[in-house]
Amino acid sequence: MKIALGQINPVIGDFAANRRSILSAAAEAAARGARMIVFPELALCGYPPMDLLEHHSFLESNLESLRLVQHELPRDIAAVVGYVAQNRNSVGKPIHNAAAVLLNGQCIATQAKTLLPTYDVFDEARYFEPADSRTVFTLDGHTFGIAICEDLWWETEPVPGTRYPVDPVRDLLDQGARTILCPSASPFVKGKIYTRQHLIARVGAAGASVVYCNMTGANDNLIFDGRSMVSDETGTIRYIAEGFKACVPVMEIDPPPENLPPEVTEDPDEVTCRALVTGIRDYLRKTGFRTAHIGLSGGIDSAIVAVLAAWALGPENLTCFLLPSRYSSDHSILDAARLASNLGCTYHTIPIEPSVAAMEDSLSELFSGTTPDTTEENIQARVRGNILMAFSNKFHSLLLTTGNKSELAVGYCTLYGDMCGSLSVIGDLLKTEVYQLCNWINRDQEIIPANILTKPPSAELRPDQTDQDSLPEYHELDAILSRYLMQNRSARSIISEGFDAETVHRIVQLTARAEYKRRQAPPVLKISEKAFGTGRRIPIARALFETDG
Numbered sequence: 001m002k003i004a005l006g007q008i009n010p011v012i013g014d015f016a017a018n019r020r021s022i023l024s025a026a027a028e029a030a031a032r033g034a035r036m037i038v039f040p041e042l043a044l045c046g047y048p049p050m051d052l053l054e055h056h057s058f059l060e061s062n063l064e065s066l067r068l069v070q071h072e073l074p075r076d077i078a079a080v081v082g083y084v085a086q087n088r089n090s091v092g093k094p095i096h097n098a099a100a101v102l103l104n105g106q107c108i109a110t111q112a113k114t115l116l117p118t119y120d121v122f123d124e125a126r127y128f129e130p131a132d133s134r135t136v137f138t139l140d141g142h143t144f145g146i147a148i149c150e151d152l153w154w155e156t157e158p159v160p161g162t163r164y165p166v167d168p169v170r171d172l173l174d175q176g177a178r179t180i181l182c183p184s185a186s187p188f189v190k191g192k193i194y195t196r197q198h199l200i201a202r203v204g205a206a207g208a209s210v211v212y213c214n215m216t217g218a219n220d221n222l223i224f225d226g227r228s229m230v231s232d233e234t235g236t237i238r239y240i241a242e243g244f245k246a247c248v249p250v251m252e253i254d255p256p257p258e259n260l261p262p263e264v265t266e267d268p269d270e271v272t273c274r275a276l277v278t279g280i281r282d283y284l285r286k287t288g289f290r291t292a293h294i295g296l297s298g299g300i301d302s303a304i305v306a307v308l309a310a311w312a313l314g315p316e317n318l319t320c321f322l323l324p325s326r327y328s329s330d331h332s333i334l335d336a337a338r339l340a341s342n343l344g345c346t347y348h349t350i351p352i353e354p355s356v357a358a359m360e361d362s363l364s365e366l367f368s369g370t371t372p373d374t375t376e377e378n379i380q381a382r383v384r385g386n387i388l389m390a391f392s393n394k395f396h397s398l399l400l401t402t403g404n405k406s407e408l409a410v411g412y413c414t415l416y417g418d419m420c421g422s423l424s425v426i427g428d429l430l431k432t433e434v435y436q437l438c439n440w441i442n443r444d445q446e447i448i449p450a451n452i453l454t455k456p457p458s459a460e461l462r463p464d465q466t467d468q469d470s471l472p473e474y475h476e477l478d479a480i481l482s483r484y485l486m487q488n489r490s491a492r493s494i495i496s497e498g499f500d501a502e503t504v505h506r507i508v509q510l511t512a513r514a515e516y517k518r519r520q521a522p523p524v525l526k527i528s529e530k531a532f533g534t535g536r537r538i539p540i541a542r543a544l545f546e547t548d549g
């Protein structure tokens with residue numbers, strides 16, 4: 001039997017476009033002899049629809065769209081389509097996260113999702129009623145079971161100490177399933193592909209094959225990497241679809257192809273770049289923007305964002321602004337200009353001195369007798385924010401923010417200043433990871449001028465300032481932050497590893513205090529297991545250090 005993977009990139013709530021993607025993928029698969037095509041989780045409405053699920057019109061459009069797909073699909077190909085189903089029981093939440101098997105105008109099977117992820121960025125139990133049973137179906141004598149995304153993840157323990165009571169895959173196998181079909185919307189995280197491979201191998205250990213179809217593209221902070229997979233009944237991966245790209249591969253599953261199975265590997269730097277490029281590109285496309293712009297300082301953060309944005313949108317669609325102040329060094333301006341030229345982007349230079357001087361003049365009476373402090377530094381950052389937002393308003397261009405995860409953690413950024421913007425491109429990359437990725441970008445040729453990579457990081461908001469005037473060295477800062485943020489470790493436990501106690505306490509305090517800034521930050525493209533944003537929810541008004549100490 002030939003099976004196709006409908007690895008598509010749905011737009012949340014664009015039922016007409018998603019239906020077209022489904023129908024065209026099914027037509028292509030049918031033309032290439034596929035008997036079945038599996039689409040991603042909630043392919044019809046996009047993932048995650050969040051509170052749109054509380055709108056009746058959304059649910060009605062979704063069901064109407066399913067009816068249309070059912071009748072418009074090519075004949076003789078079964079399509080497994082993710083949609084929102086009504087819960088026909090009188091108890092529980094009114095809807096299920098489900099998949100329908102459509103064939104020749106009929107719906108021959110449906111399956112709701114049993115395990116509803118409600119951790120990190122997932123919030124499915126808020127909306128959906130879990131399935132209370134699972135059933136297999138047959139096609140051409142082959143028995144299939146459907147396990148929607150998390151239903152494949154039973155053996156993992158997302159919340160320490162908890163384990164789902166039901167193993168949906170085990171249940172389907174016990175009912176005779178020989179192949180598990182897995183419509184999925186599994187957001188990209190570096191290295192997660194190996195976990196998926198491991199989960200598929202578990203099914204193989206029970207003698208069944210898996211057809212795993214993951215979504216591709218990005219929605220807000222979540223990036224879906226595709227890389228759908230097909231395994232044989234020994235758990236060996238026989239096929240991996242391309243990452244970050246819509247495609248419709250077709251393959252024989254019974255028996256699987258003779259050729260050697262592909263190795264599941266990823267280059268962490270390359271895959272991170274591809275993920276972030278996808279995140280930028282889809283954010284703009286799906287929000288109706290074609291062009292973006294950034295403030296290019298000659299520092300490393302805006303440099304990497306410029307490269308990623310130029311790759312995502314094309315250099316002709318990225319405008320860079322050099323906004324020097326009285327403290328900007330000549331080399332910063334030269335480095336920024338050289339980078340923009342290397343990328344082929346247009347750049348404009350607008351000195352901020354006149355606006356800063358005008359602000360200082362306006363405030364001089366009010367501030368008389370005070371000494372300069374971060375207030376004056378922040379005015380510079382806010383003048384830049386003002387210029388960059390004015391360009392956005394006038395030319396319908398989207399401002400990308402350039403702050404990294406280390407700065408966002410400790411609050412080393414100015415509200416309504418360098419935090420202005422709509423999408424945080426590197427807010428999930430620690431500063432040391434930014435350096436690593438820049439070196440990867442420059443591996444064959446110098447795209448980012450070497451000087452940007454070697455000079456000490458500085459906000460250039462006062463004379464001879466460097467980041468290390470206020471922060472520990474980045475390798476130390478990042479080591480502490482990854483323990484505190486990613487592993488939820490307390491200061492005491494981090495100190496017990498040999499880190500300097502005073503530094504750890506200060507970093508933990510700064511990070512805890514800066515929650516209010518992060519709540520106002522734009523969505524951060526997620527690439528790690530713990531990113532700022534919807535997957536890390538911390539109250540702002542709270543007792544500060546007891547829980548962290």
Ligand SMILES: Nc1ncnc2c1ncn2[C@@H]1O[C@H](COP(=O)(O)OP(=O)(O)OC[C@H]2O[C@@H]([n+]3cccc(C(=O)O)c3)[C@H](O)[C@@H]2O)[C@@H](O)[C@H]1O
Nearest residue numbers: 374377378381407411412413414415418458459461516540
């Ligand atoms: N708990 C809370 N909830 C809500 N709001 C709270 C708050 N605590 C303070 N605030 C408000 O926030 C204000 C302070 O925040 P904000 O105005 O941003 O300013 P602030 O955090 O005081 O200063 C910005 C810091 O970032 C550094 N910086 C700026 C720009 C770029 C870079 C870089 O290298 O990338 C570094 C700069 O050197 C300085 O240390 C307070 O005046 C108050 O209005």
Ligand SMILES: Nc1ncnc2c1ncn2[C@@H]1O[C@H](COP(=O)(O)OP(=O)(O)OP(=O)(O)O)[C@@H](O)[C@H]1O
Nearest residue numbers: 295296297299300301302321322323324402418459
């Ligand atoms: N001279 C400048 N011209 C244009 N934009 C600037 C300038 N200075 C700062 N910015 C903008 O503000 C952001 C914060 O910059 P800042 O220099 O304060 O710190 P940074 O975090 O070290 O960033 P970078 O490494 O990009 O310099 C920059 O990434 C950039 O987008």
Ligand SMILES: NC(=O)CC[C@H](N)C(=O)O
Nearest residue numbers: 117149150153185186187
């Ligand atoms: N949509 C889902 O069920 C996603 C949850 C799953 N653990 C994943 O990230 O792959």
